[in-house]
Amino acid sequence: MTESIETDVAIIGAGPAGLFAVFELGLLDIKCHLIDILGKPGGQCSELYPEKPIYDIPGFPEVSAQGLVENLIKQIQPFNPVFHMGEMVERVESLGDAEHPKFRVTTDAGTEVTARCVLIAAGGGSFMPKKPPIPGIDAYEGRSVFYAVRKVEQFRGRRVTIVGGGDSALDWVLNLHPVAERITLIHRRDAFRAAPHSVNAMRELVAAGAMDFILGQVSGLKGEGGQLSALTLRKESGESVDIACDDMLPFFGLTMKLGPIADWGLNLHENLIPADTEKFETSTPGIFAIGDIITYPGKLKLILSGFHEGALAAQKIHRYVYPDKRLVFQYTTSSTSLQKKLGVG
Amino acid sequence: MTKITFKDAAGAARTVEAQDGSTVMETAIRNAVPGIEAECGGACACATCHVYVDDAWTEIVGKPSQMEEDMLDFAFEVRPSSRLSCQIKVAPNLDGLVVTTPAKQG
Incomplete structure (x- = not known):
């Protein structure tokens, strides 16, 4: 336009x-x-x-x-x-x-x-959106790490990990859920700033087994040529796990x-x-x-x-x-x- | 005068004098302590004055409020000892307080 x-x-x-x-x-x-x-x-x-x-x-x-x-x-x-x-x-x-x-x-x-x-x-x-200080994140930006969603269709059939607990994070969990193959939400605590009705909708999807919610913080990224294959998550207990993922959307405010x-x-x-x-x-x-x-x-x-x-x-x-x-x-x-x-x- | 020690992520320490009634963030800015940005100026509206409270002090300093917890979501590498320094009021009982600034502010 x-x-x-x-x-x-x-x-x-x-x-x-x-x-x-x-x-x-x-x-x-x-x-x-x-x-x-x-x-x-x-x-x-x-x-x-x-x-x-x-x-x-x-x-x-x-x-x-x-x-x-x-x-x-x-x-x-x-x-x-x-x-x-x-x-x-x-x-x-x-x-x-x-x-x-x-x-x-x-x-x-x-x-x-x-x-x-x-x-x-x-x-x-x-x-501008805040960039999480995850080592090597620059290499993935624009290819499989995004701070905003321009086209929903681009996530069709992808395993999408969304990070954060505010309205942006929860809104995209709900909006991308119908097109993505699997949505994983990662947040550092089991409490959200987002509007309660979106939080409830997310919890219902988790209860129905239609998406995942994991408590923790992203500490590393794995992939090649700008394409993510997994991200490393540090859980509250201190243990680290890898989660398979094609795209990551971090929402840490502006x-x-x-x-x-x-x-x-x-x-x-x-x-x-x-x-x-x-x-x-x-x-x-x-x-x-x-x-x-x-x-x-x-x-x-x-x-x-x-x-x-x-x-x-x-x-x-x-x-x-x-x-x-x-x-x-x-x-x-x-x-x-x-x-x-x-x-x- | 209450004294506060700021350690950076690499372990270097600086001890400065703090005015009672001011905040730990204001103390850092007034003394040009690196590692505290305080983008919003102390309105609890960003997360760029994030500090880790030394283990010996977490109980005395106390837990973050609901609003501060929400704002900590914007910080990185949040730990149980994480606080926003603009929300910690300096008082005589904090004399000797030690806080560490994170490797990167939000």
Whole structure:
């Protein structure tokens, strides 16, 4: 599926910094598309600690991370941002020059966004599946070790071992069970974080002899040429056993990795993007960066810093998007034109 | 001051002073102890501050809560002595505590 879109700014990352940038850009009549690898907006706030209170958002003595995200989404509603969720930006190509920048942003789902400017608000990077530290696992990845299921049919007739105890692990146990020759679930304890109804469904299959559940942790892999033949399991008792298996699907949650950003030709410093503190522009004119992913002298990884950085970046982005328009600084409290944009005038 | 010793997977030990009321994870970060990542900043929302509590201390330190047990599912090489160090509060009765960091955080 290829979708081609034209907009003013492509924002990479829909965490608090990226969301609030939509507001600051929107006040300047700049339209945005947001792209994020997660399934819903909010970044770390929604993915890592939605219920946790945050105490250092100005004007909010206490707000839950999810509550903050919901408020931000409400706040940017007047500007109708378009969200592309569950997609990872793979490429950022320059189509313009330093004076008239233009970029094509392409995601792993084939979405193409052509934009005047790119604003990277990618926080700690992309949330990617955690790789278990099993010796030699790299050799099997993509061939018989998978961290996500793209096509169910690929597992037809295979002996599939699923590792983990959360919803991803249990959902795939149940979804792959009809096609796989045999499903084995491995988990370190006889308790699961997954939804109780999936756990019950799994236990019924085990009781009926239709699949296996083994307590333990995977310690080694056996196979040849990237094709697994067995995995070594350390049981709770300490004894090790081999289990025949064609494919392994480990589900150990997500971790943040810089990912493809490293390939976009930007200067990087210890996996962070250096940005100037006046415009928050990167080493590539027209590509801006704000929030936890950037570094500059005195940088603090605070949500409020990300807000400030977005407001300043918007000023320079305005010059690229509307080169002939003079920008007059205005307050939302007093400007009738800003209030009209917000739908309150 | 309460003292805590962090051993790495290879056995090298560092003893640091810990503030009562803070957590073992915060103590590690404050003292730049390698092997503790604390990706989520102490929200019990990742498993990158995983430690093994020394055998002599497991009873005093206690067992993980339900939420912490759930989060330990994301850690690797989990053992009965595994804890998330952000969930261990420093108190005078932990003076001399020894924990070992795993070869790899989640």
